[in-house]
Amino acid sequence: MTPKEKHDFTKERLLNEAEALFAQKGYDAVSVRQITAAAHCNLAAVNYHFGSKQNLYLEVFRARWVPRARRLQEYFGKFFAAQDSHSPTTVAKSLAEAFLIGPLSDEERQRHHQLMARELGQPTEAFELVAEQVMRPFIKGLAETLRSFMPEGQGEERLMLNILSMFATVLYFSFAHMAVTRITGREYDAAFKARLVEHITEFSVKGLGGIEKGALL
Template sequence: MRRRDRDTSAKERLLDEAEALFAEKGYSAVSVREIIAAANCNLGAINYYFGTKKNLYLEVFRSRWIPRNRLQREYFWALLADQQPLSLIAVVRSLAQTFLEGPLRDEETLKHHQLISREMDRPSEAADLVQEQAMKPFFTKLAEIMRPFLPERLTAEEVMLNVMSIFALALHFQIAREGISRIIGQPYDAALKNRLVEHIVRFSLTGLGQGSLPEAETEQRRN
């Protein structure tokens, strides 16, 4: 194996194992020795590739978390483009489908949310990275496209809080899938995901003062 290939392989192993450990335990609870042992690298590998443990942590977000988030956003915009004409129902449904029906695999979803949850519990430079490159631009765009469908009396802050509330609802039904399945006594399969998507749409529209889904559309979705 050429040196460049070996270097790439070692660097990728460090990123993979560091992400798994940071997601499981949080930044402070993971040692450098633990990472290099999991990645099967020598003691100086982190310093060689990243300089410091903190730089490795930030690179996990840049090269792992941000790309997965970008994939989710691209999936959302593609769904929304297919649901024309643009409407509040289309926006909410596309957001719910993005969280509940794709594009991340279950193991990716778990690691993705564990990593950001631990970071937000004790914010660092990684939180700034996520806010500036992912969350703030996405929320700002969502608020922009939802604004024409909401009451004019709402302030910009209220519109943004509505956007974040819908986002949080969809996120909850993705993260709490095991608990939801157990509580309602139904397998977390495609049929349940579809019902949850429609629940999120109806609940969100009611909360926004837009009523519920048109009866004909509700019946069509159920069938």
């Protein structure tokens, strides 16, 4: 194994372990020593490869979180396009499907949403990255899609609130995974996740459906 390959592997192991630990415990609760121990490398590796702990955190978003978010958005796009009809309901269903089942493993999904939730509650420099490169374009696209189902020039703000509420619900059932399990007594097996998709779709339809052409109010 060449040094360059070893280098790359070490760097990637650090990114993986760092992301898992940051998602699980938060930035301050994780030490560089924990990360390097989990990645089976030397303590100094973080500062050698990333310059600082803070920059490793940012790189986790640049190299892991943002690409994964793009994969999620792609999955959503394809799932939505595959629906035989398009309406606010199918938008909601596709979103729930992508974010709660989708292409990610359970562990990956929870990492993803926990990191997002931490940045939502206490934005750092990483939030700028995520907001500009991922959230804004995706929300903009969603809004354009949904706008075609509503009367013209009406309720741009309402549209935004509904989109945010959908994300809120989806995010909640991922990042509060453990708490939901403890409150409801239900495990997150395939059946329950499918049930959640159904629920979130239905729950979201009113907000979106209220802006559907000719929908009953």
